[in-house]
Amino acid sequence: MSMMERYRKIPLLTKLLVAMVIGIILGAVFGERINVIKPFGTVFLNLLKMAALPLIVVNLISGISSLDDPKIFGRVGIKIMIYYCVTTVIAIVLGLMLGTVLQPGRGFVLQGTYDQAIETIPSFGDTIIGLIPSNIFASLTNGKFDQIVVFSAFVGVAMLFVKKEDRAVLKSGVDSLANLFNKLVGMIMGYAPIGICALMACTVGTYGAQLGGFLAKYLGASYVCVLIQIIVYGVLLTIFGKCNPLWFLKKASPLMVTALGTSSSLACVPVGIECADNMNIPKSISGFTIPLGSQVNKDGNGMMLAITFLFAAQAIGAPVTMDMLIKAILISLILTTGAGGVPGGGIVTIAIVIDAFGLPLEVVGIISGIFALIDMVYTMMNCLGDLVGTYIVAHLERKSIKADI
Numbered sequence: 001m002s003m004m005e006r007y008r009k010i011p012l013l014t015k016l017l018v019a020m021v022i023g024i025i026l027g028a029v030f031g032e033r034i035n036v037i038k039p040f041g042t043v044f045l046n047l048l049k050m051a052a053l054p055l056i057v058v059n060l061i062s063g064i065s066s067l068d069d070p071k072i073f074g075r076v077g078i079k080i081m082i083y084y085c086v087t088t089v090i091a092i093v094l095g096l097m098l099g100t101v102l103q104p105g106r107g108f109v110l111q112g113t114y115d116q117a118i119e120t121i122p123s124f125g126d127t128i129i130g131l132i133p134s135n136i137f138a139s140l141t142n143g144k145f146d147q148i149v150v151f152s153a154f155v156g157v158a159m160l161f162v163k164k165e166d167r168a169v170l171k172s173g174v175d176s177l178a179n180l181f182n183k184l185v186g187m188i189m190g191y192a193p194i195g196i197c198a199l200m201a202c203t204v205g206t207y208g209a210q211l212g213g214f215l216a217k218y219l220g221a222s223y224v225c226v227l228i229q230i231i232v233y234g235v236l237l238t239i240f241g242k243c244n245p246l247w248f249l250k251k252a253s254p255l256m257v258t259a260l261g262t263s264s265s266l267a268c269v270p271v272g273i274e275c276a277d278n279m280n281i282p283k284s285i286s287g288f289t290i291p292l293g294s295q296v297n298k299d300g301n302g303m304m305l306a307i308t309f310l311f312a313a314q315a316i317g318a319p320v321t322m323d324m325l326i327k328a329i330l331i332s333l334i335l336t337t338g339a340g341g342v343p344g345g346g347i348v349t350i351a352i353v354i355d356a357f358g359l360p361l362e363v364v365g366i367i368s369g370i371f372a373l374i375d376m377v378y379t380m381m382n383c384l385g386d387l388v389g390t391y392i393v394a395h396l397e398r399k400s401i402k403a404d405i
Contacts, residue, residue, distance in 0.1 A: 019193035020200050020370065027204025034205040037198045041365060044195020047188045049351060053140070055181045057152045062178040065159040065171050076393055080289045083389040084297040090232055091299035091381075092329050094225045095306030102224075104217035104307065105314025131330065199365040215370060218311060222374045225303050226381050233388045241392040251279050252387050259380040265294040268383045275387060281394040289393060293386030300378025305331075305353045308367055312359040324357070331356055 026034050133139040133147035140148065159170055234245035249256075258271045269291050276286035309328050313320050331353055351364045 015193040016196055016371070017373075019197040020373075023197040023200025024204050026197070026201040027206075030201075031205050034201045038202045039198075041195050041198035041202060041368075044188075044191060044199065044368070045351070045361075045364060047191065047195075051181065051185050051188055053148065054177070055185055057148060058174055058177040058181055061152050061156040061159065062171070062174045065156050065167070065174060076285060076288065076397060079393050079396060080292065080389055081296075083392060084293065084385075087229075087232070087236075087385055087389070088297065088299050088302045089329065091225070091229055092302040092306045094228055095221075095303040096310065096325055096328065098221045098225050098228075099307045099310035100320075102217050102221045103310075103314055104221055105311035128330075196368055196371070199368050200370075203366050218307065219370070219373060221307050222304065223377060225307070226300070226377050229299060229303070229381055230384065233385060236392060237388055241388075241395045243391060243395070248279075248388070248391065251275060252384060255383050255387060256380050259383040260376045263375045263379045265298075265379060265382050265386075268379075269294050272383055272387055272390075276390055276394075279391060281390055282397075285394045285397065286390050289390040290386050293382075293389060297386050297389065298382055299385045300381045301349060303381075304374060304378055305349060308350050308363065309353055309357065309359075312354055312363040313357070315363070316360065318359070328353070328357075 026037075131147060131150050133144065133151055136148070136151050138144075139151070159167055159174075162170065234248075237243045237245050237248055252275050255268060255271045255275045259265070259268050272290045272294075273283075273286050276290065277283070306328060310320065312318075313324075350367055351361060354361055354363055
């Protein structure tokens with residue numbers, strides 16, 4: 001077996017962790033001189049930005065248009081979508097709360113001047129209006145990602161109401177495009193170890209000792225949020241699913257381990273359905289809600305966006321108002337729906353949120369350097385949330401749907 005074949009068999013998560021460690025060592029040894037390799041990291045960020053628009057559009061439309069059957073859309077679909085929206089909002093609010101309490105960005109001084117990063121904060125009404133594009137082509141040209149994802153959401157819903165023959169053709173095309181752009185991101189993530197190594201090295205070389213406190217606070221806020229969210233899942237299971245959370249976690253353990261190892265919601269779909277089978281959940285429900293959840297249920301992404309947004313604002317000393325927090329919740333909720341379910345896809349949405357508030361994109365490079373440490377736990381939480389929602393909906397629908405075993 002050649003060296004290249006051996007390298008390809010190494011899990012992406014392992015490669016990213018090793019790349020991060022090498023980057024830290026290089027930055028610590030060479031200091032600011034290591035910035036000579038910064039272009040390798042910049043190329044990685046540009047590749048992600050290049051893939052961001054088509055990736056989000058096609059995955060969002062594909063995910064929403066998966067609600068084929070109007071009956072499912074009207075009953076099971078609405079229930080699971082309410083669950084996904086509620087738990088994602090809870091996750092985002094938890095991220096904002098923990099980010100406000102722990103303040104991971106306080107004391108972390110970014111290089112450069114960003115005094116005018118946030119100039120005029122629109123009202124809540126203006127925020128809602130600003131999310132709806134009046135000219136989608138202008139939004140595409142200007143890179144207005146928040147408006148683009150709202151347009152894509154409307155297209156996905158509209159696909160549910162076209163003729164069955166046309167819907168099949170449209171959905172087949174959108175699904176094929178979704179697969180194509182997921183492959184594109186997969187290719188980009190093949191370069192990720194080099195890019196992350198360069199980004200981490202330059203970050204450590206530039207910021208040095210500041211990173212110790214930042215890493216501890218950022219990772220601490222992330223892990224505590226995940227733990228609290230899992231407790232929230234347990235409460236929801238107890239109240240709405242009449243289920244023992246410990247029994248559920250035992251049954252779901254194969255899914256959790258797989259998610260931690262792959263950092264991919266899509267890769268965990270078959271495992272999630274198998275776990276649902278072991279819980280006697282009808283295939284007619286799990287076969288719909290779990291694949292849908294892999295596209296639209298991104299509690300971890302929402303939590304990550306909230307914490308990262310506060311870190312960036314705190315690092316440059318920008319004031320955070322209630323209107324900003326509401327806008328952060330709305331944008332994060334929309335963007336988490338369009339996340340691709342592939343390893344590393346969350347980095348793309350981080351860049352969009354940071355850019356939406358005019359905050360320094362340099363933060364994306366810093367987060368990229370430690371992304372592997374948070375991506376696996378957030379993916380695990382996403383997949384666990386999908387299975388929790390599936391169990392609850394199955395319990396609520398137990399009188400209407402018979403198990404398909």
